[in-house]
Amino acid sequence: MPSVYRPRRPRASPLWQILHHAWGEFLATYEHCHRKAHGPLRRDTVAVVDHFYRCGDLSAGFTRLQCPDCGHEKLLAFTCKGRHFCPSCHQRRVRSTGHWIGHTLCHDVPHRQFVFTMPRPLRGIFRKRRHLLDLLFRTSIETLRDWFRTRLELPDGQLAAVAAVQTFGDYLVFHPHLHVLAATGLYDRDGTFHELPVESLEPLAELFRHRFLAVLRAEKLISEKKLRQLLAWKHSGFSLDAGTRPVRTAVGRQQLAEYLLRAPFSLEKITWIEKTKRVIYRSRTSWRTKRNFQVFTATGFLAAAVEHIPPKNQHTIRYYGRYSNKSRGLEVRPWRPTIDPAAPHTVPAPPKRSARNLRPLWRNLILQVWGADPLICPCCRGLMRPRGRLQRPEEIQFFLRLHGMWEGILDIPPPPDPPYDIDTMEPLPMEPLPWERRRQFASSSARSAQVEWQAPELPLDDERILVLDADPAPPDEFP
Structure with missing residues (x-):
């Protein structure tokens, strides 16, 4: 008995959930946490991920399929046509x-x-x-x-x-x-x-x-x-x-x-735990770890996937x-x-x-996988035909609100203080961490100690200058 073809729900995908919750953090921390291991983040990689975020979403545009016999309509969302990620x-x-x-x-x-x-x-x-x-x-x-x-x-x-x-x-x-x-x-x-x-x-x-x-x-x-x-x-x-x-x-x-x-990777192997922001990926038993799963952080999984x-x-x-x-x-x-x-x-x-x-074609592929024709009208079993395409945002929102199907466009949260230029994708200087600041301060102190020492001066009220003449303090041996 042929199964019933049901369009996919892209926002229910674990990969979409991981991307929605961690993409901003991933962009903000990539240069500092993942660039050394995975190399620079390319612009075309970011573009592929951004297109996947809208793949299959009615809010990004769709084609109207209508049955000429009974007037029943079906909406077919646009896809990103990406490879190796979607x-x-x-x-x-x-x-x-x-x-x-x-x-x-x-x-x-x-x-x-x-x-x-x-x-x-x-x-x-x-x-x-x-x-x-x-x-x-x-x-x-x-x-x-x-x-x-x-x-x-x-x-x-x-x-x-x-x-x-x-x-x-x-x-x-x-x-x-x-x-x-x-x-x-x-x-x-x-x-x-x-x-x-x-x-x-x-x-x-x-x-x-x-x-x-x-x-x-x-x-x-x-x-x-x-x-x-x-x-x-x-x-x-x-x-x-x-x-x-x-x-x-x-x-x-x-x-x-x-x-x-x-x-x-396969979606069936991914388990997204939103509470702990962890990804469990299951596969064959590894000879190295002797287990059949691997736990990733959300940003770590995205870094491994986009590579x-x-x-x-x-x-x-x-x-x-x-x-x-x-x-x-x-x-x-x-x-x-x-x-x-x-x-x-x-x-x-x-x-x-x-x-x-x-x-x-797409129709033949659905027939092979599901055993059901996606263009057959569920009401009168007629053949549905394309009626038009909606691509303008205002038309899409009006049509979906009219039929009670508007979910809104969920934007990926922008990364806080991105460490790279959005246009040129060149890394920007990051603020040093606390231990790096201490290290820089210690190195600058050591360099200043090697330079000829000058006694500090203190101005007085009667336009005189008091020179605090003394030996310089010894450098800190353990900064």
Whole structure:
């Protein structure tokens, strides 16, 4: 029996509650408490969070859907279309892009997911310089392609892969790694697909380890001493996982693609305790803490969450080889699995579709998840149609008040005395803390004691000056 689709209530979300109660404090204390660990707070990150605050809120605008038969109306609120922070909008992107990758982009050949990870001492290199993740993309793809070419003896073989970078691990820790959804084989110049049988990945992992360290050394990101230390480790810290067997169905490819594009955190794992201003995040049992939850302060959770918002215009998913923009649509012959390994394997060309049908629409996604059509009128079962859009604040407020649906616009409280310029996002000098003031006073006293001492002077009534001549007081040994 299909379930009933109910629009989400964004203000009931625990993430919205955390943001509403702690965003001002977060902005006020970020430079002093979180900048050293997470790097500078970017303007595009603040813009993404501000847009999420209005996502799904009728007070920010909506589209009127009306049934032409009975006149019943439904309001569809605007979304922020953000990624990596808004769970609803990001999940919609995951669903649509994953379906397109699994059913349209990928050819009907076996695929595997390769996960390239690096040891903990190297992860800090990419924390404050996200553009260096291009090195991880390039090294991983070139290593995988060269390994396929060597095993299949195809020096000109072409790879077919989709790669996506993830910067998060369990409990929102910074853990950059690369997921690659690749066909388990190569294409020759004639479009013939040569499948590689499942075998051990230890040589591939060792090749990736040496190449990645060589690239970091060539870019002068690690020293020669550090390079020798990492190569001498018995357990290198590099790992490569590709599962036990390849997937051969479109549904399996879609599931792998959705895992590549998943969000950094899940709303189901968040518990917001407003009384204590704490966030409990539940996940798998950690081998380090031996528990399945982590307690954050509200500002600490926001700092860990916004760290995984990619910089503006950075591509977190890339397409290579046969799946690149240049090679899509090249005709290849149908592929049929055969027992004889010497027989040629070919792959069918993807069906030609219009640009409108490449990705499922919002209505189709709701049908997949809820099993109910959001455009069906609940009164007469007719098909509802868009009637108009309300975007002007005065029109929105008048319409919602007329129908008793006005909740008001809840503004995020402004941060008290922000330590940065709102326009330039440059940090401003902060007032020193009490112990810092004492330290500055002590250092200034010590400097003044080193300068030639001058006796204090006291003016008298008869225009005379009394000089208080005496030895200077010794500096305080323990200020």
